[in-house]
Amino acid sequence: MLSMTKRTELKKAAHKAVRDQQALYQIIDESLIAHIAISDREQPFVIPMLAWRVEDKVYIHGAHNSRLLRNLKRGTNTCLTFTLFDGWVLARSAFHHSAHYRSAVVLGAFTEVSNNTEKDRLLNHFIEQIAPGRTHDVRLNSERELSSTMLLEIALTEASVKVSQGEVNDDLGDMELKAFAGFLPYRTIVGPLKAMADSQHDQEPDYSQAYGSRWHNQS
Template sequence: MLSQSSRTQIKKGAHKAVFDVDKLYQIIDESLIAHIAIAEESGPVVIPMLAWRVDDAVYIHGANNSRLLKTLQQGGATCLTFTLFDGWVLARSAFHHSAHYRSAVVFGQFVSVEDAQEKDRLLNHFVEQIAPGRTQHIRLSSKQELAATKLLKIGLDEASVKISAGEVSDDKADLDLPVWAGYLPYRTQVGPLVPVKELEGETIETPDYRSAYGERWHQRP
């Protein structure tokens, strides 16, 4: 169960709060993009970053001279948000139109991963997450590439999850209106793979990464 704090308490739409840690993991693993907040002298900034989970921590990476990573490495408090948009809720009135979504918010501080072997393992874990088996075929990172990459870690000790998947919420007075009501689902389709032009005429076999995406993997008509 997710830990609860004053920062993770959901006040608006509290009935949409979810406390199952597996839901938190699912949202992070499917999103893989975190919007990360930092406070600068010129004002607050929110930057989207690739982010992945290993056990109960989230990792981000970038160049050593990254403004965001330099700021986060100093250990200041930050907030990460992950959002999956699942569709529109179309009501009989404009006021009650809404959306289906899954979202997660993580609070805490980042710490730097300095050990080169551990850094290599975690970066390869990310590659394997998006393309299972790929690290067996590609050239892995060199010492120079690892040294040029900053890797940061944040724990999932303080996080909240909010899921909106409810019914159309029309006023009783509007139920008899001759208006269509229902849902406009959004679905993410992954694949098929598109080769680079340099592979035209080559006999390199196309890999199969569908195991990482389940029902999101594209289905041939």
């Protein structure tokens, strides 16, 4: 169960709150993009970053001269958001149109992972998450590459999850209208692979196991 804190208590649409830790993990693992907030020289920024989870921590990486990473490395409090859009809710009135979505908010502060061996393990974990088996096929990170990469981690100790999957919420007075009422689902399709013209692979790899029903020929 997700821990409840004053900062993670939902004030708006509290009935959409989900306390299941696995729901948080699933949103992060499927999204893999975190929008991260910082305040730099009194100007707020929200920057999208590739992000991945290993157990109960989320990781981001980049160059040492990154403004975002330099700011976060200092232990600045921040907020990460992950969002998956699942479709439109089409009501009989314009007012009651809405959306289906799954979202997560993570609060806390990042710390740096400085050991190159641990960096290598965590970066390879990310590659395996998006393309299982790929670390056996490619050249792995050199010491120079690892040293030039900053890797930060944040614990999932303070987070909230919000899921909107409700029915159409029409007013009784609108129920006789002939307008269509229902849903317009969105679905992410992954693949097929597209090889570079100079690719010298012997056999096309199969990464479908990482994506389940989202893989292009599983529909």
